Amino acid sequence: QDLLTSLDRWHWDDSRKRYNDFGLHSNDGKYAPHVVVKCGTPDGSASVEHALSMDQYKQLQQGRTKLPPCPADFPKFLFPLGDGQGGLLMREKFMPKKERLQFVDHSGYVSLFPLLLRLLPADSPRVGDLLELVGDPAKGIWSDFGLRSLAKGDKMYLRDNAPGDAPYWRGPIWINCNFLAVDALRHYAAVEGPHRTRASELLEALRQNLVGNILKNYQRTGFLWEQYNQEDGIGQRTHPFNGW
Structure with missing residues (x-):
């Protein structure tokens, strides 16, 4: 309970309905x-x-x-x-532009970890808010091949990490976090609560998208891949790779 209280106090961004980092930062620019x-x-x-x-x-x-x-x-x-x-x-x-103490305005895996790790009670309104982030393909991180690491509408989406350093966790689909998402959705779909039906719907759809895409790539290439493209599902970067 102390952990949840601290999470909500320092990281729950009530205006955006998600968990965010907080610190000296500029969201403008x-x-x-x-x-x-x-x-x-x-x-x-x-x-x-x-x-x-x-x-x-x-x-x-x-x-x-x-x-x-x-x-x-x-x-x-x-x-x-x-x-x-x-x-x-x-x-x-x-x-x-000007930096000030504020929430960092990004939507991605980091916003979801209290949900992914099943820290939130099943009846928490936070669960419903985060499920919306999961399931929204426009403002959230949903894709037909798995959950994107960063929302498509985020200003950092597919931007280089640094000049010459291609985006790594800024859009592509990572299986480790998607595995946690499937496990969390299974939990919230099984526990009695107001978000049970929505969690069940997302669980079934995400599981089919994720497993289907991994299998398709494996049948095509014979490999598991480090990450998967957020637009077409094609495996990319290191292969064979299953060390998430």
Whole structure:
């Protein structure tokens, strides 16, 4: 009970009806194009890629930059990277506005863990709210192949983790969390409560979607896959993989 009280106190976002992280954060902001450049150490022994805003890059080109264009560990500007088609290599980067203490506005597996771990009483209204997040394909994480790791409408959906680092837990379907979801739905479908019918409906549909897609991929490729594509269900990344 103490754990649930703390969860609700620190992580239940009543305006969005889900569990969220809380801290110093900016939910406002936008993605803006950045130019990818190479920056190196003073002795030339190592280099890294670094993203400059369009304004920073223009100032650098005009020789009027006020701030160092490269990080402190790699302070030497080397050159901009090309895209292989005669242009500059560009990446989008989230530019936050004012930070303040608030809930982090993202919908995904993290929002569901009190449900996935069956910590919530069957008669809790939180169960109904989280089941809506599970079952909504537009605002929630439902897909025809399993539960997405991040809601399709989330601003981070399928965004790179960092420049050049493809999205990992920002959309693709992971079997470990889907297994927990099936197990939790089975629990809430079996226990008497106001959400029993909805849990049973989602259990049957998710089980068919998930197992059917895994089997289809196994029959096609002979492998279990690290994760599955959220749009077409095709297995992707490491294979064979069942070490979730």
